[in-house]
Amino acid sequence: xxxxxxxxxxxxxxxxxxxxxxxxxxxxxxxxxxxxxxxxxxxxxxxxxxxxxxxxxxxxxxxxxxxxxxxxxxxxxxxxxxxxxxxxxxxxxxxxxxxxxxxxxxxxxxxxxxxxxxxxxxxxxxxxxxxxxxxxxxxxxxxxxxxxxxxxxxxxxxxxxxxxxxxxxxxxxxxxxxxxxxxxxxxxxxxxxxxxxxxxxxxxxxxxxxxxxxxxxxxxxxxxxxxxxxxxxxxxxxxxxxxxxxxxxxxxxxxxxxxxxxxxxxxxxxxxxxxxxxxxxxxxxxxxxxxxxxxxxxxxxxxxxxxxxxxxxxxxxxxxxxxxxxxxxxxxxxxxxxxxxxxxxxxxxxxxxxxxxxxxxxxxxxxxxxxxxxxxxxxxxxxxxxxxxxxxxxxxxxxxxxxxxxxxxx
Amino acid sequence: xxxxxxxxxxxxxxxxxxxxxxxxxxxxxxxxxxxxxxxxxxxxxxxxxxxxxxxxxxxxxxxxxxxxxxxxxxxxxxxxxxxxxxxxxxxxxxxxxxxxxxxxxxxxxxxxxxxxxxxxxxxxxxxxxxxxxxxxxxxxxxxxxxxxxxxxxxxxxxxxxxxxxx
Numbered sequence: 001x002x003x004x005x006x007x008x009x010x011x012x013x014x015x016x017x018x019x020x021x022x023x024x025x026x027x028x029x030x031x032x033x034x035x036x037x038x039x040x041x042x043x044x045x046x047x048x049x050x051x052x053x054x055x056x057x058x059x060x061x062x063x064x065x066x067x068x069x070x071x072x073x074x075x076x077x078x079x080x081x082x083x084x085x086x087x088x089x090x091x092x093x094x095x096x097x098x099x100x101x102x103x104x105x106x107x108x109x110x111x112x113x114x115x116x117x118x119x120x121x122x123x124x125x126x127x128x129x130x131x132x133x134x135x136x137x138x139x140x141x142x143x144x145x146x147x148x149x150x151x152x153x154x155x156x157x158x159x160x161x162x163x164x165x166x167x168x169x170x171x172x173x174x175x176x177x178x179x180x181x182x183x184x185x186x187x188x189x190x191x192x193x194x195x196x197x198x199x200x201x202x203x204x205x206x207x208x209x210x211x212x213x214x215x216x217x218x219x220x221x222x223x224x225x226x227x228x229x230x231x232x233x234x235x236x237x238x239x240x241x242x243x244x245x246x247x248x249x250x251x252x253x254x255x256x257x258x259x260x261x262x263x264x265x266x267x268x269x270x271x272x273x274x275x276x277x278x279x280x281x282x283x284x285x286x287x288x289x290x291x292x293x294x295x296x297x298x299x300x301x302x303x304x305x306x307x308x309x310x311x312x313x314x315x316x317x318x319x320x321x322x323x324x325x326x327x328x329x330x331x332x333x334x335x336x337x338x339x340x341x342x343x344x345x346x347x348x349x350x351x352x353x354x355x356x357x358x359x360x361x362x363x364x365x366x367x368x369x370x371x372x373x374x375x376x377x378x379x380x381x382x383x384x385x386x387x388x389x390x391x392x393x394x395x396x397x398x399x400x401x402x403x404x405x406x407x408x409x410x
Numbered sequence: 411x412x413x414x415x416x417x418x419x420x421x422x423x424x425x426x427x428x429x430x431x432x433x434x435x436x437x438x439x440x441x442x443x444x445x446x447x448x449x450x451x452x453x454x455x456x457x458x459x460x461x462x463x464x465x466x467x468x469x470x471x472x473x474x475x476x477x478x479x480x481x482x483x484x485x486x487x488x489x490x491x492x493x494x495x496x497x498x499x500x501x502x503x504x505x506x507x508x509x510x511x512x513x514x515x516x517x518x519x520x521x522x523x524x525x526x527x528x529x530x531x532x533x534x535x536x537x538x539x540x541x542x543x544x545x546x547x548x549x550x551x552x553x554x555x556x557x558x559x560x561x562x563x564x565x566x567x568x569x570x571x572x573x574x575x576x
Contacts, residue, residue: 061545066561068530069554073561104436231465231491234519245491252494342435344487344498346467357487359472370470372487377468380522409545 026054029391033062037140037395040405044382044394051390056383060376064409071369075334076102077176077312079369084170086373087407090129090350092121092161095174097347100255101356102176105343108307112299114178115257120191120294121164121173122256122347123287127198128157129350130238130280130287133402137277138209140399141218146208153201156194163187177311178304188295195292202284210278219273223385223397230271233381236374237352238279239401243271249348260297261290273400280402309336334364351375351402375407412495414439417461425451431500439497445510448486448501452516455488455497463497465489466513469523471531475557481505484533486513503533512538530555 027048032038041062047054067082074082083094096118103110110118131154135147158168164187165173165180173180183191209215225235230243240247246265250258266282268275304311308323312331317324330336340362346355355372378401385401386394414434418441421429428447433440443451455463467487474481480502489496501510512535513520524535525544532553535541543550552559 061543061547064545066554069561229518232518234466234517234523247491252491342440344436344438344496353467355468355487357468357470357485368472370468372468376522376526377519380519 031391031394033059037398038405039136039398039403040408042403042405042408044398046386046391046394048391053386053389053391053394056386056394058379058382060379060405060408062409063405067371067410068369071366073365075331075364076310076338076366077331078334079366080172080174081170083371084172085406086371086410087129087350087354087375087404088169089132089404090125091169091171092125092173093129093347093349094354095171096122096256097345097349097354098356099174099176100347101343101345101358102310102338103305104345105338105341105358105360106176106307106310107339108177108305108310110178110256110305111302112257113182113301114303114305116294116298117179117183117303118174118256119258119261120183120291121161123290123294124157124160124191124194126287126350127284128154129402130284131157133350133399134205134209134277134280137219137273137396137399138215140395141215143208143212143215146205149208150201150205153194153198156190156197160187160190160194163190175304175312177307178302180312181314182303183298191291191295195288195295198288199285202281202288206281210281216274218392218396219277219400221270222273222389222393223400224270224272225381225385226271229381229384233384234377235352235381236378237348237350238276238283239271239352239378241265242268242275242279244269249346249353253346255345255347258290261293263287263289273396276400337362337364346372349374351404351407352378371410373407373410375403376410379403379408412461412490412493417495417497420458420461421451421455424454439495440500441498442500442502445501445503448499449511449513449516451499452486452488452513455490456516460493461490461495462492463488463490463495465491466517466519466523467496469513469520469527471527471533471555473531473556479504482508482531482533484510484527508532509534509536511536514538529553532556 029046029048031044031046033041033043043059044056046056071079080095080098083098084091086094131150135150138146161171162168165171225243227243227245230240244267246267248265263286266279268279308327313324313328318328338360341360343358346353352374354374357370358366359368361367385397417439418432425447429441429443431442455461467489470485472483482503484501486499512524524538527533528541529543529545530553
C-alpha cells in the first residue's frame with residue numbers, strides 16, 4: 001500500500017503569495033450625534049483598528065444657540081436665563097456666578113445671609129450635578145441600580161429648588177444683589193431632612209461601586225491623564241483634581257463667603273476614570289459639610305442688598321408699593337445703565353472653573369460677554385484619553401468627564 | 411503673594427516698548443502687547459521660575475468697529491496656579507490684517523479656544539494645526555460675533571431705543 005503524503009498547503013492560493021495577510025484596514029465609527037451614550041448632541045468620529053481606537057475627531061455645535069451674541073442685546077438681569085441653559089445639571093451655580101459677576105461690576109456688597117443661602121444652593125447644585133454624573137457612569141458601565149438609588153436624592157434636591165423658586169431645572173432663585181426670597185420654613189425643613197438622609201444614600205451608593213470588582217475592572221487605568229497634560233489641556237474641577245492637582249476656585253479665589261467654611265479638596269492620583277468617580281463622591285461629602293455649616297451658622301439679616309437700581313424688588317412689594325413697581329419696570333425693561341468696566345469672575349461649577357468675562361461700555365447690555373465653559377475647554381482632550389482603548393472604554397471616559405452638551409456649545 | 415505692580419515691572423523690564431496700557435480693573439493685571447511679542451511673552455511667563463503662569467484660562471476676542479486700526483482685540487487670560495495670580499493680555503489687531511500666531515505650541519487647550527475665536531470673529535491664528543469652524547457650520551461665510559451682524563433685523567422699527575426714551 002502506497003502511503004499518500006498529506007498535503008496541507010492550500011491549492012487554491014498561488015504559491016508565491018504565501019500565507020493569508022491580515023489587511024490592516026481602519027473602520028470609521030460614528031458615535032453620535034444623537035446616541036444614548038454621548039450625553040447630549042455631539043459627534044465623535046472614531047477610527048477603529050478592530051476593537052481599538054486609533055484616533056478620534058469631534059464635531060460639536062449642534063445646539064449652538066449663540067448665547068454670547070444674544071447677551072449683547074439683553075439687560076444684565078435677563079442674561080440669567082441664558083446661563084441656566086449651559087450646565088443644566090447645576091443651573092444655580094451658573095446663575096449665581098453670573099449674578100456675582102454683575103455685582104462685581106456694579107460694586108454691590110451682598111449681605112452675609114444672602115451669601116450663605118447662595119452657598120447652600122450652589123452646594124445643593126453641586127450634589128445634584130455629581131449625583132447625575134456618577135449615577136450615569138454606573139449606567140454606562142452596565143449597573144442601573146446605583147442610578148436608581150441616587151436619582152431619588154436628586155429629585156429631593158429639585159424639590160428644594162421648587163420650594164424656593166417654583167422651578168426645578170432652570171432655576172430663577174437668585175437676583176443681582178441677593179436672593180429672590182428668603183428661605184421658607186418648609187425649605188429649611190427640606191434641607192435639614194436632606195442632610196439627614198443623604199449620607200445614608202451616598203454611603204450605600206459607595207458600597208455598591210467603590211470596591212465592586214466589575215466596576216473597578218471597567219474604570220481603573222482607563223482614560224488616565226497626567227497632571228501635566230491635564231493642566232496643558234485646561235482641565236479644572238474634579239477632572240483636574242483626579243489627576244492630583246488641588247486647584248479649586250472656592251479655595252483659591254473665594255467668593256460668596258466660601259472662606260468661612262471648613263472643607264477639604266479631595267484629590268486623586270492617576271487621573272483615570274476611577275479617580276474621577278472617587279473625587280466626585282468625596283466632593284459630595286464635602287458639599288454636605290459645607291451645607292451643614294451654612295445651615296448651622298445662617299446669619300440673621302437681609303437676604304438682599306440695598307441696591308434698588310439693580311435688585312429686582314420682591315413681588316409682594318411690587319403689588320403694594322409704587323416705588324417698587326417703578327423699579328420693577330425699570331429693571332425688567334433694562335432702563336438702568338451699568339458703569340464702564342471689564343470683569344472676569346470665576347466660580348467652581350459642577351465641571352470646573354466657570355468664568356464670565358464681561359465688558360461693559362456703560363450701556364444697559366454687555367458690550368461683550370464671554371463664557372469660559374469648562375466642558376468646552378477640556379473636551380478636546382478626549383481623543384488623547386481614549387487612544388488605544390476600546391469603544392466601551394470610550395463611553396466610560398466620556399461619562400466620567402461629565403461633558404454636558406449645553407455647556408460645550410453655548 | 412505677587413502684586414500687580416511687581417509683575418508689571420518685571421514684564422516692562424523684560425519687554426520694554428512692546429508692552430503698554432497697564433491697568434488693573436477689579437484687581438486683575440491687564441496690559442496690551444503686540445502680536446510679535448505675544449508668544450515670547452506667554453512663554454516667558456510660563457517658564458519664569460517664580461511666576462510659573464502655567465495655566466491658560468481663556469482666549470477670546472472683542473470687536474471694536476469704531477476704533478480705526480485696532481478693530482479686533484484678542485484677549486488671553488492666564489493663571490499661575492502656584493502663586494494664585496491671574497493676568498489678562500490683550501493684542502489689538504487691525505481689520506485689514508487679522509493674523510496672530512497660535513499658542514497651541516505652548517498650551518494644548520489653545521486649540522479649540524482659537525478655533526472658536528476664529529469661528530466667531532474671523533481672527534486667523536497662523537500656524538494653527540486645524541483652523542476650522544467649531545460651533546457654526548462650515549458653509550457660513552461670515553463671522554457672526556462681529557458687530558456688523560446685529561442680533562435682530564436692523565430694518566425693524568418697533569425696537570428702536572429712542573421710542574422708549576433710552
